[in-house]
Amino acid sequence: MTDDVPVKEQQHVIDAFTDLAPEYEKKMDSELNLFWGWSYAELLDTLLANCNDVQEKRILDLATGKMMIPRAILSANPLVKQMVGLDITYRMLELGKKSLGKGSPIEMLCASALEIPFRSSSFDLITCALATHHMDVKKLLCEMFRVTDFNGQVMVVDVGASKTWMNPLVRSIIRVLAFLYFLFRENSSRAWAEAEALPNIRTAEKWEEELEEAGFSEIKIQKLQSRRPWIPDPILIQAKRKGD
């Protein structure tokens, strides 16, 4: 793991997750429950249930946070060839590292998913959970496509948007509400990070369009069903980079 401070363009995100890191698991569990009626463990299980056949695969988990996804994949599939967790927030990785046993094969990298420091076609599977809304999705998809090997796969799980949420007025209102909610519940970095994330939230249709534009095929988008009627369904996206 490098000590270098990565790209600064997402400073609110880095500050927010640096503060959140010590209590990340608890907070995420209660936020997922509040917004979707889901526990974090349920989300992990859903992701894992779709992670078949990863034996001998090279896997990159983008925006890995405290590396709960790499840990879960590896404990369910010890024969993975390579497991890398990449995140822009050093503190998340640092605390995540403490939970890994000594000699864990998980490689950690503090870097931006928008400039992935790996050569093209380096991975067979790329995962990314609860994080695309913090990024420029077009750039992210471009980078994901580049580092996915031919016949490799990407899997994304994140918040979704309904058509109503795409309305500019509704979006502005939700943005202000999100800002105020996180300002009072958390702090100003988190409030900015979540308010800035709003424009990156997409409908399933928009995801499909942008995945196709980025070059992916065999796109499968599943709505995971929010148990809270006022919040759009989270989505699970799977897509392939076809062989040449």
Ligand SMILES: C[S@@+](CC[C@H](N)C(=O)[O-])C[C@H]1O[C@@H](n2cnc3c(N)ncnc32)[C@H](O)[C@@H]1O
């Ligand atoms: C809600 S957490 C999700 C962490 C993890 N995927 C999980 O499911 O537990 C969002 C993470 O995205 C990371 N993140 C946001 N923008 C990023 C970027 N451009 N590159 C890498 N990581 C990023 C944050 O640092 C944070 O750790």
